[in-house]
Amino acid sequence: MLVWIGFLALVTLFLALDLGVFNKNAHVISVKEASIWTAIWVTLALLFSFVVHWVYANGYVANPTNITPNDASLKYITGYLIEKSLSIDNIFVIAVIFKSFKIPMIYQHRVLFWGVFGAIIFRAIMIFFGVLLINKFSFMTYIFGAFLLFTAFKMLRKQEEEEEFNPKKSWIYRNIRKVIPITSQIDKERFWVRKKHLLVATPLFVALIVIEIMDVLFAIDSVPAILAITADPFLVFTSNIFAILGLRSMYFFLSNMLKKFQYLEYSLIAILTFVGIKMLFVHYYKLPEWASLGFISLALTIGIWISIKKMNEVTEE
Numbered sequence: 001m002l003v004w005i006g007f008l009a010l011v012t013l014f015l016a017l018d019l020g021v022f023n024k025n026a027h028v029i030s031v032k033e034a035s036i037w038t039a040i041w042v043t044l045a046l047l048f049s050f051v052v053h054w055v056y057a058n059g060y061v062a063n064p065t066n067i068t069p070n071d072a073s074l075k076y077i078t079g080y081l082i083e084k085s086l087s088i089d090n091i092f093v094i095a096v097i098f099k100s101f102k103i104p105m106i107y108q109h110r111v112l113f114w115g116v117f118g119a120i121i122f123r124a125i126m127i128f129f130g131v132l133l134i135n136k137f138s139f140m141t142y143i144f145g146a147f148l149l150f151t152a153f154k155m156l157r158k159q160e161e162e163e164e165f166n167p168k169k170s171w172i173y174r175n176i177r178k179v180i181p182i183t184s185q186i187d188k189e190r191f192w193v194r195k196k197h198l199l200v201a202t203p204l205f206v207a208l209i210v211i212e213i214m215d216v217l218f219a220i221d222s223v224p225a226i227l228a229i230t231a232d233p234f235l236v237f238t239s240n241i242f243a244i245l246g247l248r249s250m251y252f253f254l255s256n257m258l259k260k261f262q263y264l265e266y267s268l269i270a271i272l273t274f275v276g277i278k279m280l281f282v283h284y285y286k287l288p289e290w291a292s293l294g295f296i297s298l299a300l301t302i303g304i305w306i307s308i309k310k311m312n313e314v315t316e317e
Contacts, residue, residue: 003061004234011120011241018113026189028105034252041246045080048242049073052235061234064135074289075230076239081296082229083243084250085271086222088264091251093214100167101203101210103186110189111204112248115211119244122216123223127240130223131233144224145279151221152272155265172213173206182206221272228275228282229292263310267303271296 050073055061057069067075094115098108133140167173176182181200187193191205226236274295278287 003055007238007241011245014245015113015117026106026110029109029249029252031253034249037249038246038253041242041249045239045242045246046077048238049077052076052238055234063232065230065232067230067232071289072232072235074293075232076235078289078293078296079226079229079235079239080243081293081300082225082271082275083222083240084246085264085268085296085300086218086225087243087247087250088254089268090215090218090247091254093218094211094251097167097207097210097214101207103203103207107186107189107204109248109252111208111211112251114208115215116244116247118208118212119215119219119247120241122212123219123240123244124237126216126219126223127233127236130227131231131236134227134231141228141279141282144227145276145282148221148224148228148272148276148279152269152276155269155272167207167210170210172210176201176206176209180206224279225272225275228279263307264300264303267299270299274299 053069053073056063056067056072063072094112097103098111103111134144181198183193183195183200183202185193186203189204190202191208192199193202194200223236223240226240230236274292278292
């Protein structure tokens with residue numbers, strides 16, 4: 001329990017420093033600043049794997065699956081890579097939402113901060129129920145595995161059809177307008193403004209709600225994906241949270257370059273297919289941890305390499 005409390009205290013400290021110190025004043029996040037913070041978050045996340053090894057080696061946290069400290073570290077890193085890679089789709093959607101609601105770059109960090117705060121709470125709830133279901137009902141692994149394969153198939157179809165997400169035409173936005181009065185006027189960093197004695201939501205608040213709901217939808221895919229690696233609640237939660245904490249800096253780092261890495265989508269499809277199949281056969285054959293980590297790393301590397309290669313070919317033409 002002390003380890004859980006310590007980790008939550010650490011996350012709270014990170015968030016407090018982020019909003020209260022490093023980003024106290026609203027400003028446009030430059031690519032340089034975003035790249036530095038992305039490197040910091042990735043480094044912290046990877047260094048935490050040593051903490052995971054130490055925690056499991058000394059029995060400071062419950063170990064329901066009886067995994068070794070080395071396997072715990074590998075499962076944590078694998079889970080982190082899965083969550084980090086799947087968040088690329090989330091970044092693209094966030095960019096579309098900000099563009100649709102015309103949110104100036106100077107205020108985007110504030111929206112993302114509270115978006116991350118809400119995402120941590122929702123992910124914790126989903127992870128709790130996901131781990132509960134998979135530990136209580138063994139057949140849930142087959143359901144989650146089939147669902148991941150279906151998600152991979154949907155992503156492949158989306159690539160072929162090139163569907164475009166429009167937040168203002170979405171079911172989410174239409175229903176928000178029914179219950180909350182909305183203004184199209186942005187008033188600095190405010191989520192709410194008063195007009196004629198009526199409290200109305202600014203585009204910042206609407207964008208925040210849409211981002212939160214979209215994150216829940218993305219979590220429906222990503223949580224089963226990490227449960228294919230491990231059902232250990234501490235490993236699932238910590239890897240998920242570290243991936244979310246680095247989402248903001250990665251957004252500002254990648255948002256202008258997403259179209260250049262278009263083949264990464266196929267890497268994500270390959271990863272979801274892999275973990276889906278792994279989940280379907282988990283009771284018959286268990287892959288070693290290094291194999292899962294190796295496949296996911298290789299899939300991401302190939303996606304990035306092909307994207308850069310194609311981009312260079314277009315530039316040369």
